[in-house]
């Protein structure tokens with residue numbers, strides 16, 4: 579059989595989502611942000627809510643997320659995406675509103691905003707990319723950086739005495755009555771990608787139930803900041819990150 | 832004989848050569864090409880096209896959505 583017999587429209591099983599623009603993502607090769615952007619685009623396309631969805635992008639490597647998914651967006655100051663999303667969802671309760679935030683954005687400078695948005699039970703979706711580092715600014719320690727992990731600001735590894743402990747912010751947020759769905763996923767294998775997509779779909783669908791914040795953490799890699807190849811970064815993530823940040827649903831009501 | 836034959840088309844100019852598809856493929860179809868694209872990246876290609884079963888694993892993990900997957904029942 580020739581390849582031309584297989585490469586035909588009727589045999590198509592996977593192609594780029596229509597909601598992804600033609601802009602080439604500025605992310606480093608192999609960056610988890612690209613995989614999660616793709617899944618968000620696919621979920622919005624499948625739910626047919628392109629005209630009703632408003633994203634709020636963060637400061638961090640994903641600051642330009644609005645260039646890649648063809649929906650309405652607002653861009654928030656560092657860490658303030660949950661506050662901006664609060665205003666949007668209260669003014670437009672019929673819309674699907676989500677934030678997309680890194681671990682520096684969400685767990686460090688924006689710690690107060692996410693806590694209170696979750697405590698108020700805002701009707702929003704939060705997508706949290708935990709790559710245990712500040713990717714954009716050159717690989718500094720984040721609240722989520724593991725003990726012993728080398729970053730540009732912890733050159734001898736994170737030391738609890740000096741730098742405190744890795745923050746499991748997702749577990750903290752699950753304790754708040756304003757969250758209805760809290761889950762931690764990854765995007766490193768085909769099976770994990772499928773699970774993350776299902777979690778994102780469920781989170782967006784929850785918007786109509788009006789039960790509060792749906793929070794999807796994706797444990798990811800920053801191969802540039804970690805100074806590894808993309809393949810090695812995924813391996814390191816599985817070997818080290820999953821122990822501190824175990825995958826699975828934490829809350830589902 | 833395999834029940835399904837598959838094939839993938841890589842948008843080579845937009846591939847960043849990260850290799851995540853190469854390691855995700857269960858039948859070792861893919862590899863990075865010795866040549867580079869306009870951006871200087873070794874792009875992914877079907878080194879062993881006969882082994883492709885159209886499972887789409889490669890496309891699922893690709894961060895840049897540059898893989899299109901086809902699958903045909905050959906029974």
Ligand SMILES: Cc1ncc(C[n+]2csc(CCOP(=O)(O)OP(=O)(O)O)c2C)c(N)n1
Nearest residue numbers: 637638639656680681682683711712713714
């Ligand atoms: C008010 C303010 N403080 C600091 C910065 C610098 N800054 C930009 S991005 C960033 C951290 C980003 O890390 P993260 O949220 O984990 O995103 P990643 O790049 O890892 O995806 C910092 C500290 C800024 N832009 N604005």
Ligand code: SF4
Nearest residue numbers: 605606609639713800
């Ligand atoms: S610096 Fe890290 S988080 Fe930023 S694009 Fe590169 S790999 Fe991704």
Ligand code: SF4
Nearest residue numbers: 856883884886887889
């Ligand atoms: S479709 Fe499956 S078998 Fe074919 S190249 Fe991709 S991962 Fe390999």
Ligand code: SF4
Nearest residue numbers: 846847849850852893
């Ligand atoms: S996963 Fe995508 S970007 Fe990475 S090498 Fe494969 S085709 Fe290229």
Ligand SMILES: [Mg+2]
Nearest residue numbers: 680681711713
């Ligand atoms: Mg980060």
